[in-house]
Amino acid sequence: MYSGLLLGVLAYELVVIVGLGIWLQSRHSSGSASEFALAGRDLPTPVVAVTLALTVLGTAHILGVFEMAWMMGAVAAWFSIAHVILLTFVCLGSGLWVRRLGVTTVPELLQKTYGMEVRLLVSCVLAGVLFGILTVEAQGIGIIFATLTNWSIQTGAIVGGILGILYVIFAGMREIGWVNLVNVCIMYLGLILAVIFIAFAIPGGGGYESVGTFYAETDQASALSIWGTPELFVNFALLNVVAVFFSQSVNQMLLQPAMAARSEKTIRKALWIAAPVNGLFGIVAVIIALTARAQPEFAQLPGAEKIGATTMLIEYLPAWLSALLLASFLAAILSTFAIVALSIATVFAQDIFKALYVPRAGPELVTRVIRLTIIVVASIAIAVASFLPPILAAMIWLFAWLTPVFWILVVGLFWTRNSAAAIATLLAAWITNFLWSFSDLPQWLGFENGANYNAYATTLVSAIVIVVLSLFLKGKPGLLSRNKPIAMASSPVVGG
């Protein structure tokens, strides 16, 4: 057990999270739902940028990329590159749309576009998908704690999960944003130093050149190219781009920071920080994992693909640096855990509790419901995380459920709005995903490796159904269509 390291990591979390929480509480009232969930819609560019970058930089980016780079090589970087494409679209497209329309949740946007039935259908599935992501994040917290202690991943998830719950219910969106800003500076400083220290610590004194030589000599030169082999490119790289882009670009957890931005210009400017910060992290993670795999002492560890890279960080770096790096990794995972929990709670409080049952609920009651929901869903997620599903596979499967939402939103905002077409598209894609996952449909269609292709299937089915139905069914003009003047950004903030 690395007791000193564990204490260092916990001290970091305490100083950054609690310290910033107290400072922010003294400056801003967190009583209203708009302040808690959307930080009063006045977050500046640096905070929006790093929150966007870190919201999608959690367990999958850190531990998932370590694991995939270990197994596949540098092509694993495409998980990160897919997020660069995603962030480019959010900062220049979907993030601007939600900010312009002044909505609080994605289902609320769907109600404006298609009506209550679509809002409810998507709310239920969105909450389920976000819950799935939350269980993966809880597993990630558990793995970091398990690396630092002799605890099991399950025990680590419980202890870390409690830390995560306290983090998010303290000050909400504003604190998550500011903690991200501090954390991203520390994490990148730690990563740059780690890359330098590791170069000197590699046995033989050959630095990263010796790592390259190892792969060339063992006939694995393709592991050093981000393009991998053609087969890996289709089965992993392209699949990641499709799954990440079509699901995350309309996901509540990524659009929440955009909704909280000061203006549309803030979101546009945020791209130049968010995309490189997120993308480069995955690249450095790939380099660290490839270096660890080239060292026999880590390659021979049991379960090396999961713990090899983190063990190398602890063994090769000075204690202060590995504590700093692991603490910033943990803070990044906690940040994703927190914003996912906050997103589920916001969707529940706004789209189910307030929209269906208590329409007159005031801001204080909505905030109380958000906080209570965070505690309940995060506790259940920690319990489910003990089943330890494979990280990236779980994420890609969860993403596939959201791809029809992208298509109905784009069609409904810019072309034509027909509720029946939207509902038919959602159901067609979800039935396809269900059959693809739990029946012999992929094999029947001739896909040997079909289980991985959920995102391809749901994206294709959604696009075909919504386009064909929109051509034949009559609908209202798109909500942001230039043919239809609307009073944009004039709608009141729900609960704010």
Next chain:
Amino acid sequence: MFWSILSQSVLLILVIILVGQLLGWLITKVRSSRTHSMEGKE
């Protein structure tokens, strides 16, 4: 190994951002010119 992966990736990230900016600019241009032409017809 280090510089090769890093340079490939940085270049790719830059290309993605610039292509995104270009597409955004083109779409805005096309939509505003369509709006102008429709206003002209009216």
